[in-house]
Amino acid sequence: MTKKRIYHNQNALKVRLRDEEKPITFVLGSAISRKKEGVGICDVQETSALIKDVISKRNRTFEYEEFLLENSLNDEYKSLFEFISSIQGQNGINDIIKKIVTDNIDLSTNKHRIPTAIDEFTSSIANGEYRVANIVTTNFDTLIEESFEEKNIKTNCFSMVSDSHLSEGHNDELNIFHIHGVWSKNDTMHSHSQLNVKREKLEGSLHELFLNTSVVIMAYGGWEDSFTRTLSNIVNFPNADYKIAWCFYPTSIETIEDSFEKWFDRLSPAIAQGRIQFFKGIDCSVFFKDENLVEVQKKK
Template sequence: MPETEGSPGVPGVRAMLELLDADLDSVGISSQLRTRATNEVPGNLYQEGFRELIRRAPNGIDRANDLIKRAVLQALVDPPFRASDERTDLHCRSILRSNKRWYLRPSVLALGRLLASHPDRFPLVLTTNFDPLIEIATQRAGGTTHRTVLHADGYLGSHGAAHSATHVVYLHGYWFGSDTMHSAVQLTQNRPQLQSSLIEILRSYTLLQLGYGGWDDIVMGALQRASEDLGSTPDILWASNQLSEKDPARKIAERLYAASARQRVQFYAGIDLHEVIPQLERAMSKERKRIDVIVLSQHERVLGQVLGKLNLAQNHFSFLPATTLRTKRVAEHPDFKHKILNTRSCITLTAQDSDPDCFLTVVIVDQPIESDHYSNLFGDFSKNRHVAIITTQGASQIGIPLTDYVRYFIIRYVLGQTILINTHEETRDCMFDKKNHKPDIRLSLRSARLCDDCNLKLRKLSSPNSETAVGACRQLLGHMVLEHN
């Protein structure tokens, strides 16, 4: 929901009541849902409003689906959504690909970074929302997602087996391309395959509940069934924004009483998700060294896949896009607007804007780059300033996929930041060949070797503090080699 009234975002329940009132009024149905919300439960009024719209308005289910589209599109910025804008499924699919047009609250951005950095810990997200913001936040943070949409019964299938992506499951439908479920009749329909899937999930995972109201629907049905099954061992953490411990919905506590009595469900009251999620993300990010990536390239969407692969291959570094504000400050500086960039000035500028908690900042640009001594470089790096710069120009010059090329140089500079090993002029099929002959990079992509001299330096210079980081770099190199052999 929006941070403040009038700001972009998917409307909350009370704002949805206003949209419902307007739609119902347009077909001659008086409801006054927003006014009644002062004395009645807004969630119940929401269900009532959609029930009336679907049952009594012409093409009611289509009107309900269109209302959801209009609501979700209120999260668009640059430019914002207008009521007159096209809303066909094809158009919505096109908008979905415009990643930067969606406004994301800081808490949603933090959730995306969590999911992108820890797909092994958070392989599955179950949501009763219709909007795509969790997926967009995860992709913007360099993660990979895949989507399952259910507006009827269905089996969820496998998820997270290889921890290669975050599986986002839309339990009540999606904002386009499917029906959406709102009324009590829809929410309580018999969905045995889905219920079995949810119960199976509860046997395998800890369920952290955030922001779910506990309506009488398939989710609560599965939770209650798992709670009452004495042979099951669910582990449920239920967070509520209510200040009273009894209020994480007395009704919910009653339905999950059997699990609560066995200490299988814990209730946490007074939890503000917009504060707690960023706090959790900051706490978990301290477990890993952070690599900020500033993408000043037309290939931003493709390069996001690189960060996802790097995060999946090891658990010591977090490769994350730099904040929008930091990226904007760097992008707007005159030094980054030249046709050919000087690496010394660009690295110095980037370092001045650096976060002390950041292990390394990598800037990716499309322009050719040169140093004070060399022209037509692949990239450049300063260990003292914790900054590297890479140009996408090199990939086209030597004819290798851009994702492989960028990943190779990021790994090389992370290894260089971990332990300083100077490049050597001689070609030895080594990561630290100077590669004056540019096609030599192909050798390293296939072997990821370190020559005997560099391996010896690595062993001599390694310390207890750097061994884990070096091990993570070797994991990254090994992962890269597997893809090229």
């Protein structure tokens, strides 16, 4: 069978990141802060289970099933938040998100527990291994900022919910853009209706950011939102000077092709121009691990 496209390995990605001359913009999804061994934030499945439990305890299962029948939504997570919004408004969503985030606080220190994946990611930047200018994330927690703070690295944190331009900090500090909001600053975006709102100013700013930096997409599921709309648009500019690395967690090419088929169709102009490369088997929970430490552990 002829390969449709080539998927590179993590060694190629490490070389690319270290040799990159442009400043790097990481686009990160929820997997980077996913709960592991009790540390971190609930993933999509655990969050969905929590909301179902809330619905059940409120005796609203019938209404939720009725909602599903009336609305042909194919994503459980977004459907659940949409339903919560319909019966409780945004405050109901905010209460769920607050519980999810505050459950990660260590009561002995009153600080958030930082997952190893985030600690290793921020360490690689703090140590100068990669020249990162921006982090664009759909995450509503601030674990990345808090991890940098532990390393005495200052950052500019922006919570983007209303449609507005990205406002880079007036300094040389790393910018972190939460394009679905920050739980402690304002409302956050989770429902089908929220994520499908077109935010022209934000999407225009992301477009400029992608032209000025080398973009690395990691731990990201490819939901329809402002980021993916920007990505879909930029590839249709034939003379645009952009550079994108999209990293997939699966090692199986067949799994990637089946799961992201619609995205490869959208990205075909970028693929044809050589403006985007794909990487497989990129596990954000181990990718940024200190290689010197790994060698020491192997010898033990």
